[in-house]
Amino acid sequence: MGELSHIDKNGRPRMVDVGEKADTKRIAVAKGSIFMKPETLRRIKEGTMDKGDVLSVAQTAGIMAAKNTSSAIPMCHNIMITGIEMDFIMDEENSAVHIEACASTVGKTGIEMESLHAVAVAALTIYDMCKAIDRGMRITDIRLVKKSGGKSGDYLGG
């Protein structure tokens, strides 16, 4: 197992130097879910079908969060994101919305945190917009499901 690369020799935080790394195409896919009452999901869905669109706001928030990741996560490098796509699946059986973000960059580091941050903020936005009718929603299983590019090689999670 490697070192905890963000901790310097005095045990205090640093932002690790990636200056020697080559620029490569990098892609990361993250997922997460928000569980809610069936009634809440129904209302989101009707909104989507009509004109109201909780998921459109959540998607916009997630994309903006991805771009803001290095301001929110202290030791995370600022990078230039080349693209982000998000997808939402309304799961009536489990009364949940499943969220997926796929972000890409061409650079020396990244792009896991950007995808994970997009998913987290999209989920929080759904919570915010529906909390008046359902305070018991749970945001869960935010994880990296796929990563390609970079020195550490590809990763495939669950």
Added chain:
Amino acid sequence: MGELSHIDKNGRPRMVDVGEKADTKRIAVAKGSIFMKPETLRRIKEGTMDKGDVLSVAQTAGIMAAKNTSSAIPMCHNIMITGIEMDFIMDEENSAVHIEACASTVGKTGIEMESLHAVAVAALTIYDMCKAIDRGMRITDIRLVKKSGGKSGDYLGG
């Protein structure tokens, strides 16, 4: 069940007017967890006991995120936070860190999103600082556990 208050009459988003609401003391407690390999938890713990302190950075990030909530969550009001405390429990049995944030305000609205945002960003910070040794961490069960103050009354979650 009430209305989805963030959706206006055309089905498009709005920030609901809270101008008529009274200023009250409001407190919200949110929790969440990040599951990891036992080795990762051990390393965080040793860092804490020694000098390195992943959790101190995560706590700082969470507190800063709370203050930045209205910039990240589109329909969330900007409010003046009067205090935030965070707590981290290292759970060896389940190989997880449990995160709690308690934020307070005196105002017309809030403060659930600030506490939830603090927990989410603290968890993402732990992920970021440990991802070099453990890409399979999962952030889970982010939820509101308690809220007091405001017109909608108190809430007690699980």
Added chain:
Amino acid sequence: MGELSHIDKNGRPRMVDVGEKADTKRIAVAKGSIFMKPETLRRIKEGTMDKGDVLSVAQTAGIMAAKNTSSAIPMCHNIMITGIEMDFIMDEENSAVHIEACASTVGKTGIEMESLHAVAVAALTIYDMCKAIDRGMRITDIRLVKKSGGKSGDYLGG
């Protein structure tokens, strides 16, 4: 005619002191338009009627911009916005989208700049999302149409 209140006695900028002003309910309505090719308007409209929704993103951007006004406009006070609503009218006759923002606060100053900023950023967002098919769009007639509350009294523009 009064003084240019943002210029101090040395001719350099300052943020004027509003500490002695009373807290009052304040509302400001701003409007603006973006002119485009008929084809562009048709595409926005179809997007809206289907599922794609340029205006939903523009509305989200406008609301977020309103909250960020004091960071963008140097001498503008940071205030707590109590509510924002935006409206978009698709005008086929003139091949334009007309944008309106109504923001409110309870405070010592504001809230004209927040409404104007919301309109400007919503218009820029429409430009950004449609520029691949129409670089000649024009953003025009951003102005204050109504203001109530505050010491300077009500204002009614055109």
Added chain:
Amino acid sequence: MGELSHIDKNGRPRMVDVGEKADTKRIAVAKGSIFMKPETLRRIKEGTMDKGDVLSVAQTAGIMAAKNTSSAIPMCHNIMITGIEMDFIMDEENSAVHIEACASTVGKTGIEMESLHAVAVAALTIYDMCKAIDRGMRITDIRLVKKSGGKSGDYLGG
């Protein structure tokens, strides 16, 4: 006519992938105007000739806005701006200030939105600093007048 590139296949927003695009030198020039009372223009002008300088603050605000464009415009890529210049023309005949911004980058996308955003925020800053004496100012004709570099080729507007 091409596709509305920011709308994904489900009709929801995305940030288009520019990872395959080559790095090229890109320049964009945007213009806009703010119309006001002759008295207001005279006061700005005297300020400039003396020491007070509304336009210096507006110019600073415009340049800072250009750098912040990807945080304000949801689907806009974050890019590294290599330079920005702004110019202001005081037009007594029409009682207006005409604003021009010229921003450049070396990259895969941009830089129209940065120039347009600089013009819009500079105009809003003038409004903010003069609104105590003239609430009827109008910000108008914000448009792209020139763009060079990038795959879509050069553009020359009016």
Added chain:
Amino acid sequence: MGELSHIDKNGRPRMVDVGEKADTKRIAVAKGSIFMKPETLRRIKEGTMDKGDVLSVAQTAGIMAAKNTSSAIPMCHNIMITGIEMDFIMDEENSAVHIEACASTVGKTGIEMESLHAVAVAALTIYDMCKAIDRGMRITDIRLVKKSGGKSGDYLGG
């Protein structure tokens, strides 16, 4: 001597609760200096007398920094600033620019950090704008010189 109020009982950071404090009028004055070559000071001065105005940009930057203080300083409360004034003295004898910021608020906490932050960022802006001709400038003696309002009473420094 009191407690280090930002450190919680586990030795980790928190944002102290000010919810029980009364709203009072608060003023804080901070000062600092930047020392430079005589030639650099001469150039700044000529710029000011002509049209170029390093100090106008520095003043704008300082005021914007004051408003952004709670985003930059982790445990600092976000407050509503009611006014800020800055002053610059060009000291030829010591070849320095002396900077003063006076910020005010009506609230439960603050406003020392806002004034100190304004001074620091104004000094850094002067450094940035002159570094092409003078890399050896020193920013020094940033300190609180006066504070009034609040429970801890008035403070008068040197």
Added chain:
Amino acid sequence: MGELSHIDKNGRPRMVDVGEKADTKRIAVAKGSIFMKPETLRRIKEGTMDKGDVLSVAQTAGIMAAKNTSSAIPMCHNIMITGIEMDFIMDEENSAVHIEACASTVGKTGIEMESLHAVAVAALTIYDMCKAIDRGMRITDIRLVKKSGGKSGDYLGG
């Protein structure tokens, strides 16, 4: 002596064009100090040795400030920082904490301002966290001590 490169031909600010500059590896080291009462230093030190860690928060704040430099300093380019390390020396003889930041980038411009900004904000954070017991702290001697890379060549200060 060269030109004040941030002032344009009309004497107003601009962000200088670095588009023609080559990408080179750049490193800048900045230092600064904060002087305080012996008691304050002792408390910080005990906090560090125990569990509380003012310096860990200050270090996190400094690193985040480095990444945010182009938002705070008006004419400063936004660049991609490849790494930052900070170091703190507790100097009992002089009752001070000495702060050092070393930031690096691979790019066309930078990285002095990022290192200087990190030092300044770290010092302000120490002030903020200890001000309850010591309002008389002084932040001093913020300066560039070393720079390498870039067309202007290496610099070695004191």
